[in-house]
Amino acid sequence: MFNRQHAGGLLTIDLHAIRSNWQFLSSRLSSSSICAAVVKADAYGLGAIKVAPALAKAGCKHFFVAHIHEAFLLKPHLPIDAFLYVLHGPPPGTEKDMADNGLIPVLNTLSQVYGWASLARVTNKSLPAILQFDTGMSRLGLSLEEINVLADDPSKLQGIDVRYTMSHLTAAELQEHPSNEAQLTLFNQLRSKIQNAPATLANSSGVFLGSNYHFDLVRPGAALYGVAPVIGMVNPMKQVIRLQARVIQTRHIEIGTGVGYGSTWKASSPTNIATLSVGYADGYFRALSNHSVAYFNGIPLKLIGNVSMDTMIIDIGNLPDNAIGPGDMVDLINENHTIDDVANNAKTIAYEVLTNLGSRYYREYIGD
Numbered sequence: 178m179f180n181r182q183h184a185g186g187l188l189t190i191d192l193h194a195i196r197s198n199w200q201f202l203s204s205r206l207s208s209s210s211i212c213a214a215v216v217k218a219d220a221y222g223l224g225a226i227k228v229a230p231a232l233a234k235a236g237c238k239h240f241f242v243a244h245i246h247e248a249f250l251l252k253p254h255l256p257i258d259a260f261l262y263v264l265h266g267p268p269p270g271t272e273k274d275m276a277d278n279g280l281i282p283v284l285n286t287l288s289q290v291y292g293w294a295s296l297a298r299v300t301n302k303s304l305p306a307i308l309q310f311d312t313g314m315s316r317l318g319l320s321l322e323e324i325n326v327l328a329d330d331p332s333k334l335q336g337i338d339v340r341y342t343m344s345h346l347t348a349a350e351l352q353e354h355p356s357n358e359a360q361l362t363l364f365n366q367l368r369s370k371i372q373n374a375p376a377t378l379a380n381s382s383g384v385f386l387g388s389n390y391h392f393d394l395v396r397p398g399a400a401l402y403g404v405a406p407v408i409g410m411v412n413p414m415k416q417v418i419r420l421q422a423r424v425i426q427t428r429h430i431e432i433g434t435g436v437g438y439g440s441t442w443k444a445s446s447p448t449n450i451a452t453l454s455v456g457y458a459d460g461y462f463r464a465l466s467n468h469s470v471a472y473f474n475g476i477p478l479k480l481i482g483n484v485s486m487d488t489m490i491i492d493i494g495n496l497p498d499n500a501i502g503p504g505d506m507v508d509l510i511n512e513n514h515t516i517d518d519v520a521n522n523a524k525t526i527a528y529e530v531l532t533n534l535g536s537r538y539y540r541e542y543i544g545d
């Protein structure tokens with residue numbers, strides 16, 4: 178049994194906001210371009226089996242996960258006509274598992290291409306796939322030399338139904354970054370070497386680089402979940418999560434009293450403090466020690482001392498006495514204090530904040 182009352186923290190996930198974000202991104206595309214949804218890593222920690230069906234209801238038909246196992250878990254929750262792509266492609270020997278389950282691999286290496294083509298020949302079927310090109314990230318995808326091997330002998334692709342050619346942008350959140358245009362140019366060159374397949378390049382941030390970057394399909398993840406897609410621009414996405422932590426104990430402390438491991442914070446005047454039952458094991462990073470804030474009825478309360486594994490401490494001295502007590506909830510993430518704010522204070526990115534939200538929160542889905 179696990180209910181709201183048992184939870185040290187409450188994570189509320191707004192499926193309506195996720196759908197609105199998808200619709201907003203879709204509305205930026207021309208009619209020839211489709212908006213997919215990236216739901217890898219359990220929809221960036223928010224629960225793929227909730228998020229993906231909610232998006233499907235809004236009209237999303239194309240879904241990306243990273244691992245074949247993620248695809249197996251998600252597939253039963255998707256409409257029968259949805260397309261489910263696996264970014265890492267088939268690990269060697271899993272081609273048949275993938276094909277039997279109707280999954281569409283992203284083929285990143287020549288050996289993945291040959292494995293998929295060979296299964297197609299053996300089974301005498303045309304097998305769908307995405308062909309990924311490396312245009313500057315040096316992470317996944319075929320190099321120019323490898324693409325030339327396929328271009329010089331098209332029979333090597335025989336049996337593969339290339340649904341899209343694909344690449345991935347390295348710095349799309351920085352609109353002036355020179356690599357955006359360089360990658361776009363190279364992608365167009367590489368595409369021209371392979372049969373006339375549709376193409377996909379843009380992640381969330383890429384959607385905001387202009388229609389040249391949209392091609393036939395865009396692949397947003399982060400922006401769906403409320404992450405700011407463009408650095409230096411007001412975030413146009415809807416806030417998706419609210420994270421609340423429960424107060425376990427409050428106390429009055431005198432001047433000079435140390436707080437938390439190592440006493441990295443000491444009271445410079447008498448104050449009241451509260452201990453919350455969320456810590457770094459819940460993904461509230463230790464790097465946030467002395468660098469974060471919680472909210473109670475819109476009033477900011479500083480995080481003081483080091484974040485512990487299961488707890489952290491806030492200064493509630495600016496609230497009236499007894500305004501807050503055991504069992505009350507304070508907001509750690511909300512529209513005043515976003516995932517991007519938390520990320521900045523922890524010197525990381527909102528993607529990492531989302532994907533670290535722990536399994537101890539009681540999760541409530543609203544807006545379905």
Ligand SMILES: *Cc1c(COP(=O)(O)O)cnc(C)c1O
Nearest residue numbers: 215345380381396397398399400
């Ligand atoms: C994760 C990922 C995406 C989604 O990127 P966001 O920045 O979260 O929108 C798109 N394409 C590929 C290949 C990815 O790995």
